[in-house]
Structures are given as C-alpha cells and as structure tokens.
Amino acid sequence: MSLDHAVRLESVSKEYGRAVRALDGVTAGFPRGSFTAVMGPSGSGKSTLLNCAAGLDRPTSGRVVLGDTDLSGRSETELTELRRDRIGFVFQAYNLLGALTVADNVALPVRLAGKPVDPERLAGVLAAVGIAEYRDRRPSQLSGGQQQRVAIARALINRPDLVCADEPTGALDSHSGRQVLALLRRIVDELGQTVLMVTHDPVVAAQADAVVFLVDGRLAGNLTRPSAEQIAERMTHLGDERMTRPGDQRMTRPGDERMTNLGDARTTRLGER
Numbered sequence: 291m292s293l294d295h296a297v298r299l300e301s302v303s304k305e306y307g308r309a310v311r312a313l314d315g316v317t318a319g320f321p322r323g324s325f326t327a328v329m330g331p332s333g334s335g336k337s338t339l340l341n342c343a344a345g346l347d348r349p350t351s352g353r354v355v356l357g358d359t360d361l362s363g364r365s366e367t368e369l370t371e372l373r374r375d376r377i378g379f380v381f382q383a384y385n386l387l388g389a390l391t392v393a394d395n396v397a398l399p400v401r402l403a404g405k406p407v408d409p410e411r412l413a414g415v416l417a418a419v420g421i422a423e424y425r426d427r428r429p430s431q432l433s434g435g436q437q438q439r440v441a442i443a444r445a446l447i448n449r450p451d452l453v454c455a456d457e458p459t460g461a462l463d464s465h466s467g468r469q470v471l472a473l474l475r476r477i478v479d480e481l482g483q484t485v486l487m488v489t490h491d492p493v494v495a496a497q498a499d500a501v502v503f504l505v506d507g508r509l510a511g512n513l514t515r516p517s518a519e520q521i522a523e524r525m526t527h528l529g530d531e532r533m534t535r536p537g538d539q540r541m542t543r544p545g546d547e548r549m550t551n552l553g554d555a556r557t558t559r560l561g562e563r
C-alpha cells in the first residue's frame with residue numbers, strides 16, 4: 291500500500307563540518323493525519339531531524355519531500371515561502387511578538403504572505419485552541435499555557451501540511467503541559483493535521499500515535515501507541531542500539547514495527563475509537 295505522507299525523509303544525512311554527523315541515513319515517512327514523537331538521548335539528532343523535515347536545515351545528502359514537493363535544490367526564498375505557507379512551528383519558547391495582540395500574532399503568517407486575513411478563519415482557529423476571549427491581549431498578559439495555544443493557533447492558520455513541535459511542553463507546568471498536549475492530539479484527530487514532535491518526556495511522547503527513536507543520528511526503532519512506561523523502558527535500553535548495524539532499521543524488540551508500518555498503526559488507532 292502506498293501511504294500518503296505529509297513529509298518523507300529519504301536517506302537523509304546531515305553533517306556539521308567533518309566531525310559531526312547529526313543525522314546518518316535516516317529514511318522515514320510521516321503519514322498525513324498522524325502524530326509522531328521523536329525521542330533519543332541528548333545530541334542524537336532529534337532537532338536536526340525536525341529541522342530537516344521542516345526545511346529549516348538542508349540535508350548534506352538524501353532528500354526531504356513535503357507532500358509531493360521535493361525540497362532539494364530549492365532556493366532560500368523558496369524554502370522560506372514553503373515554511374511560511376505549508377509548515378507550522380511550535381517551539382518550547384513560544385516565539386510570539388510582544389508588540390502584537392494575540393489575534394495579530396496568529397494572523398502573522400497570512401500577512402507575511404501578503405494575503406488578506408479571513409476574519410472567519412482567524413476566529414475559528416482562535417476558538418479551536420480556546421483563546422478567543424484573549425484575542426486583543428498581548429502575549430505578556432497570558433499564562434505560559436495560553437501563550438503556547440497562541441503559538442499553536444499561529445501554526446494552524448495556514449492549514450499547514452505539517453506541524454513541527456520542538457519540546458512544546460518543555461517550559462510549562464504539568465497541568466498546562468497536559469492541556470497543550472491534549473490540544474495537539476485534538477488537532478490531529480479533529481482537524482486531520484500531521485504533527486511531528488520532539489520531546490524528552492515519555493509521558494508526553496505517549497500521546498503520539500508512534501514514537502521514533504534516534505541514536506547517534508540513526509533510527510533506532512519505533513513503537514506504536516506505546517505507554518509512557520514502555521517508552522521509558524525503551525529509552526533506558528537505547529544505548530544498546532549502538533550495537534545494531536548501520537542502515538539496519540529493523541526493530542529488535544517485541545511490539546516494535548518497521549517505519550513503513552506507521553500509517554497502518556494510525557489506521558488501527560483510529561479504527562479503535
């Protein structure tokens with residue numbers, strides 16, 4: 291079965307100078323409407339994977355395909371436009387503009403594209419993330435969790451192909467973090483968005499449909515709909531993955547599935563609901 295991927299990485303490697311290979315031959319596809327968490331030890335290449343998938347970093351070799359658009363060989367201007375129009379970003383630091391209102395922050399990607407802001411679309415997105423009543427406030431007048439909702443609304447305004455979230459709950463207390471996670475889950479389930487999220491936290495990753503593990507820039511397996519306990523267990527054994535052969539992305543533990551099964555896993559999940 292050929293899957294409809296929001297984004298696909300094909301043999302992607304990323305080197306910094308000669309010494310650092312942040313990604314090493316990563317091949318992975320992320321089906322539309324799926325929620326995937328990327329985990330691994332510090333320095334394993336998680337943010338690099340996310341940044342390559344989002345066209346923020348260029349692979350040294352291999353290619354990234356967003357929908358049916360190959361990002362290889364695109365100019366900086368083209369990549370900037372692709373990111374603005376087709377990718378939503380949510381970072382640990384909310385990256386909102388303090389001088390703008392909530393509504394203007396959310397509308398910014400539309401204005402930057404030189405397009406008129408559709409008031410209904412704007413109101414709909416603000417309502418969908420639960421911040422309609424704060425639309426005229428400045429970010430500094432909101433809690434961390436509310437600011438992250440604004441960032442999620444801004445990420446959604448252009449109906450992106452892919453939402454990239456790097457430690458989206460990293461700066462939040464556990465209650466706000468849970469709410470933001472539930473919101474990410476909801477934008478996948480109800481709006482059909484595709485979310486790719488980097489996290490260190492097994493409880494956070496357990497919200498995803500699939501968890502992809504990285505070690506030393508290589509895929510070290512994935513788990514489908516795991517519990518936080520299964521993820522934590524796996525994380526403690528990740529160092530063992532260094533023993534696997536380069537290029538061997540087969541899973542070695544019970545319950546694991548190959549990358550190509552991520553889409554099937556999601557179908558199962560939704561089918562169960």
Ligand SMILES: Nc1ncnc2c1ncn2[C@@H]1O[C@H](COP(=O)(O)OP(=O)(O)OP(=O)(O)O)[C@@H](O)[C@H]1O
Nearest residue numbers: 306310311312330331332333334335336337338339
């Ligand atoms: N701009 C850069 N220049 C040089 N090396 C870099 C650069 N960005 C990342 N690296 C290196 O690439 C490797 C992967 O980094 P990356 O940030 O992707 O890891 P990570 O898994 O997200 O780490 P963390 O969990 O600590 O955020 C690391 O060894 C890092 O030091």
